[in-house]
Amino acid sequence: MQSLLLAATALFLLNFNALGTATGSRRFSQDLTYAWFGNQAWLYPRNGAVAGATPKAVVVMIDEPALALRGARWPVPLAFHAEFLAELAVLRPRAIMLDFLLIDPAPAADTCAFLSVASDLKKGGTPLYLAVTRLEDLGVLDQAGCRDAAGNALLADQVLTPVAVRKQVDGADFVNRLYPFEALSADARPGAGLPSAAIRMYCDAQHSPDACIARLTQSVIADGGFELAWSPQGDPFNQRWSHVACNEISSPSRAILNQPVLPRESPCPPLPTLFASAILDPTADATLGEQNEQLFGLVEGAYVFVGGNFRGSGDLMITPMHTLLPGIYYHAAALENLLAFDGRPKVRKEFRDSKLGFYIYDLVVLWLLAAIFQWRQRRVDDGQPGAEGPFHLSPSARARLEQLAARIPTPLWVLAVVVVLVLLAAYKFLQLIAVAVAAAVVVVIEFRIASSIEMKARLRAVGLYFLALGLSLGVIALAIWIGYRWLMLPPGDWIGYLSFAAFGFFVAHTAILEFERRVDELRRSRRVTGETR
Amino acid sequence: MRTLPGITLLGLLAAASAHAAEPPATGTDACLMLNNRVLGPRTKDRPLPLMVRDAAQAFHYACSASWSTLSPNNAPLPVLECFRGTLLQVANGSACGKDSRPLWVSSRWVLTSADLQQPVTRVAVCQQLETGAWAGTRDFSVECAERAAAKPAPLAAPKTSTSASPVPETTPH
Numbered sequence: 242m243q244s245l246l247l248a249a250t251a252l253f254l255l256n257f258n259a260l261g262t263a264t265g266s267r268r269f270s271q272d273l274t275y276a277w278f279g280n281q282a283w284l285y286p287r288n289g290a291v292a293g294a295t296p297k298a299v300v301v302m303i304d305e306p307a308l309a310l311r312g313a314r315w316p317v318p319l320a321f322h323a324e325f326l327a328e329l330a331v332l333r334p335r336a337i338m339l340d341f342l343l344i345d346p347a348p349a350a351d352t353c354a355f356l357s358v359a360s361d362l363k364k365g366g367t368p369l370y371l372a373v374t375r376l377e378d379l380g381v382l383d384q385a386g387c388r389d390a391a392g393n394a395l396l397a398d399q400v401l402t403p404v405a406v407r408k409q410v411d412g413a414d415f416v417n418r419l420y421p422f423e424a425l426s427a428d429a430r431p432g433a434g435l436p437s438a439a440i441r442m443y444c445d446a447q448h449s450p451d452a453c454i455a456r457l458t459q460s461v462i463a464d465g466g467f468e469l470a471w472s473p474q475g476d477p478f479n480q481r482w483s484h485v486a487c488n489e490i491s492s493p494s495r496a497i498l499n500q501p502v503l504p505r506e507s508p509c510p511p512l513p514t515l516f517a518s519a520i521l522d523p524t525a526d527a528t529l530g531e532q533n534e535q536l537f538g539l540v541e542g543a544y545v546f547v548g549g550n551f552r553g554s555g556d557l558m559i560t561p562m563h564t565l566l567p568g569i570y571y572h573a574a575a576l577e578n579l580l581a582f583d584g585r586p587k588v589r590k591e592f593r594d595s596k597l598g599f600y601i602y603d604l605v606v607l608w609l610l611a612a613i614f615q616w617r618q619r620r621v622d623d624g625q626p627g628a629e630g631p632f633h634l635s636p637s638a639r640a641r642l643e644q645l646a647a648r649i650p651t652p653l654w655v656l657a658v659v660v661v662l663v664l665l666a667a668y669k670f671l672q673l674i675a676v677a678v679a680a681a682v683v684v685v686i687e688f689r690i691a692s693s694i695e696m697k698a699r700l701r702a703v704g705l706y707f708l709a710l711g712l713s714l715g716v717i718a719l720a721i722w723i724g725y726r727w728l729m730l731p732p733g734d735w736i737g738y739l740s741f742a743a744f745g746f747f748v749a750h751t752a753i754l755e756f757e758r759r760v761d762e763l764r765r766s767r768r769v770t771g772e773t774r
Numbered sequence: 775m776r777t778l779p780g781i782t783l784l785g786l787l788a789a790a791s792a793h794a795a796e797p798p799a800t801g802t803d804a805c806l807m808l809n810n811r812v813l814g815p816r817t818k819d820r821p822l823p824l825m826v827r828d829a830a831q832a833f834h835y836a837c838s839a840s841w842s843t844l845s846p847n848n849a850p851l852p853v854l855e856c857f858r859g860t861l862l863q864v865a866n867g868s869a870c871g872k873d874s875r876p877l878w879v880s881s882r883w884v885l886t887s888a889d890l891q892q893p894v895t896r897v898a899v900c901q902q903l904e905t906g907a908w909a910g911t912r913d914f915s916v917e918c919a920e921r922a923a924a925k926p927a928p929l930a931a932p933k934t935s936t937s938a939s940p941v942p943e944t945t946p947h
Binding site: 514 | 817818820821822823831833834836838857860861880881882883889902903905906907908910
């Protein structure tokens with residue numbers, strides 16, 4: 242029962258989020274997992290079970306050189322969008338998402354040309370999805386009173402599909418690792434909003450699009466979203482224009498060596514990226530093939546996301562790798578997640594309707610970890626009753642150090658400790674050195690001073706500690722894998738679990754023992770008082 | 775021992791070879807080559823997107839038409855004009871129906887005789903993503919009418935200002 246209490250205490254402390262302090266380790270655990278393993282198919286199966294079988298997402302960036310090739314300039318005129326979509330139509334993509342808000346009035350002829358191209362795309366089997374802030378945005382396009390070749394009214398909602406493009410930030414660190422299922426107005430119930438771009442595009446390709454959208458939007462609370470899995474590795478297609486190697490990944494050893502563990506830049510994004518200027522000008526990228534074979538191979542049958550790459554536009558996202566990318570990657574990566582996980586993306590437990598079950602799952606995992614801790618404690622006590630934990634010095638070593646400390650005036654060694662701690666706080670490179678030196682000093686002292694019996698007990702305690710830690714790591718890895726693979730949870734708070742397995746249970750256990758001791762004392766004193774009366 | 779005529783001849787040959795070794799023509803120059811013609815599509819037989827140019831020299835989408843509509847006899851079409859080496863004006867103004875303005879097609883989708891004469895060169899692709907977060911406002915190309923400048927007031931007495939011409943409303947973004 243004590244292990245259950247320990248587990249419940251750990252669960253509470255790991256989820257105690259009064260000032261947002263708990264979410265830090267949770268988010269960092271998730272981001273590090275993707276930074277180290279996001280390019281592995283077992284974690285993020287981006288290409289599906291069979292390479293090439295899953296349609297891919299391709300990003301196309303409209304930039305200033307592309308506008309110049311058509312004599313246009315920013316803001317992107319509607320005429321340019323019509324021309325460019327007509328050019329993309331040649332490549333027969335599976336679908337096109339245009340991540341531009343077309344809410345400014347434009348000449349009627351350009352509006353009608355745009356709607357005509359959208360109509361042709363739809364007839365050719367390539368649906369066009371248009372970014373809107375609300376459904377009324379389409380009214381601007383309908384004001385032109387366009388008609389098709391047969392004289393029928395050409396309305397925006399008949400030829401294109403409006404999609405929500407609201408970005409959701411994680412309140413803990415403002416990273417865009419959450420993708421909303423829909424844009425909901427205030428007081429609206431889940432499922433009643435405008436689906437986000439990736440949700441709409443994915444579900445429209447399913448047998449029952451409405452059922453797909455309902456399943457995704459109604460199984461979560463309002464304003465819920467799914468976690469974006471992310472690959473740290475750049476797409477090899479981008480090597481043609483990226484000035485850095487696209488296959489570099491951050492190594493886990495950087496965390497051990499106290500180096501930054503998340504990349505600062507992603508100059509080679511994980512999705513294949515074409516620049517519009519390369520599509521419009523064959524000489525801009527001569528490697529796309531004399532018969533455009535590379536271009537067809539990349540775009541034909543793919544989901545194409547068209548966004549802007551303009552200096553100072555402000556449409557940026559902070560990726561789960563804590564880098565900046567143009568906002569269009571937010572939607573492209575979200576669709577890639579839906580494709581990779583067969584429409585069952587990772588959703589954190591706080592957004593689930595029945596979240597209590599997931600917390601009970603966490604409790605079971607922590608109970609196992611607490612049981613391992615208790616087992617370790619019993620084994621140490623069996624070997625030497627009253628034995629101290631692995632972090633305590635042996636009595637001989639402690640006595641020797643106390644004698645040394647007694648020789649130095651208290652204010653002096655307090656000042657020395659303060660100076661050392663300030664230096665360690667100010668100079669990061671000293672921290673690892675200090676830990677290594679402290680560990681070496683403790684080991685040397687123990688070997689020189691402690692008796693052979695004490696040494697055996699210490700080594701046994703340390704050995705049991707690392708054995709318990711290893712077992713705990715195995716339990717944590719298995720628990721996170723089960724949660725990720727079968728419960729559709731994002732990578733869990735393994736940093737939090739590990740910290741409890743390594744240190745937290747010792748503190749909690751001591752506090753619980755002290756509490757039990759006080760309760761026993763109170764009971765005994767009441768019994769004695771009762772007997773006296 | 776080389777003679778003077780031999781040295782002169784060598785010099786002339788060197789000059790000629792230096793002239794012949796000039797870098798190939800750029801996109802625009804190649805487009806404007808004499809007798810440049812559109813030979814056929816590079817679209818996997820899909821319709822070619824065609825554009826027209828308005829009086830303000832801006833391009834607009836006109837229609838998409840097959841190569842057989844653009845060139846019914848499957849004959850090479852002369853390139854009449856080029857825009858930045860990427861848009862080619864072809865000798866066909868009727869492929870899009872009633873609009874008889876000259877039609878333009880992107881050089882991405884057609885093969886020209888200039889392409890055949892150009893050596894295939896692998897050019898460096900100079901692109902990058904704009905991810906800088908700038909603390910400044912991007913300029914909009916908003917047309918506005920300048921107010922008429924007030925005439926300088928005489929030293930003797932102040933003069934009332936003339937009414938300014940109304941500034942057209944801009945669409946809020």
